[in-house]
Amino acid sequence: TRRVTVRDIAAAKERGERWPMLTAYDALTAGVFDEAGIPVLLVGDSAAMVVYGYDSTLPVTVDDLLPLTAAVARSTTRAMVVADLPFGAYQASPEQALEAAARFMKDGHANAVKLEGGRRMAPQVEALVAAGVPVMGHIGLTPQSVNTLGGYRVQGRGDQGAEALLADAKELERAGAFSVVLECVPAGLAARITAELSITTVGIGAGPDTDAQVLVWQDMAGLSPRVAKFVKAYADLNTTLAGAAKSFAEEVVGGSFPDAEHSYS
Ligand code: KIV
Ligand code: NA
Structure with a gap:
């Protein structure tokens, strides 16, 4: 067996094949999801909440997430392991982003990184891709920006909001991202972005027409006590x-x- 790569992800979009992504933060669950055939595992900064007990994703650091990333990489053989860059570890500059990403790739044995933000993150995406780091973008509801967004709410509503989100997605594609997460956006807009992009869209609260779907595993498995409307629990x-x-x-x-x-x- 070999790990899923960005080429496999691109090929799936070409063939019109949808695929699932789950978060993972530890050895045993990552192993279960890998065996179950989940092709991409995200070590999300949602660990801030579901692992570390904070009430937002902002407090978590590279040092907090690195050992979890390494654990997920060690206990899987097939899935692509994507490491979430935490708040404050990449926004300042492309150099800062590369420093954080390199730690996840070297010490965390990640295969790719994810970062939040659209157009304003294009320089970071370009620098990472130039350095050999596959990048997954993340737009719409970006939890690290909860304080400027004014809460966890649907994004991209109205013509202006929709055009802004589409422009963000296109700029991430132009900058070299291999994929982009669309979180909490109207289903019609997510479908339009998916149709207009050549890179893979991964939806969460974005309706049925994105190329892939992601959920936080504790939400997916009914462990989380409170969940958003877009979550479906497949176990209790x-x-x-x-x-x-x-x-x-x-x-x-x-x-x-x-x-x-x-x-x-
Ligand atoms: O941190 C996370 O779990 C995420 C996914 C929900 C996309 O960013
Ligand atoms: Na995240």
Whole structure:
């Protein structure tokens, strides 16, 4: 086996094949998703919330995300591993972006990086691609900009908003990005951007007509207690895990665990 590459991603768009992406932050779940055939795993800065317990993605750092990225890379053989560049690690300059990306590629063994922002990030995208780092863009609702956006809300509404988002997507393509995440945008606009771009669009809250779809795995598996309207839970891990913890607790308190079967004589 070999890992999925940017060429495979481009070929999928040519053939009109849709594909799924999930986030991953640790060895066991990354291994499960890799075995399940998920072709691209994102070590998202959503780790700020689902791993580190912050209430936004802003506090997380390269140092926080690097070990998670390395864990996902070590425990997979097939998926392309995409590392999310965290807030403050790439906005200042193309040089800063390359420094952060190089750490994810060298120490994190990532295969690509993702960064938030449209036209204003074109110099960063160009510098990374020139240095050999595949870049996934991310526009629409960009959680690192929650304070300027004024909340987690749908983006690209109205003619002006739609044209701005389309221009951002086209500029990311021109700068050399291999893919772009469209988060929380009207389905019709996501379909139009997908049709007008030659690079792959990855939707989250962007309707059915993007080339790929991504979800945070804890949302996808029903572990997250609160989720956005666009999330579909394909399992109920919260209930399953809480039930297991309660059963374990009951058996420990009641003295029925461990029994002879789970003890050494
Ligand atoms: O950090 C993340 O999980 C993401 C995806 C939801 C696209 O950026
Ligand atoms: Na992210």
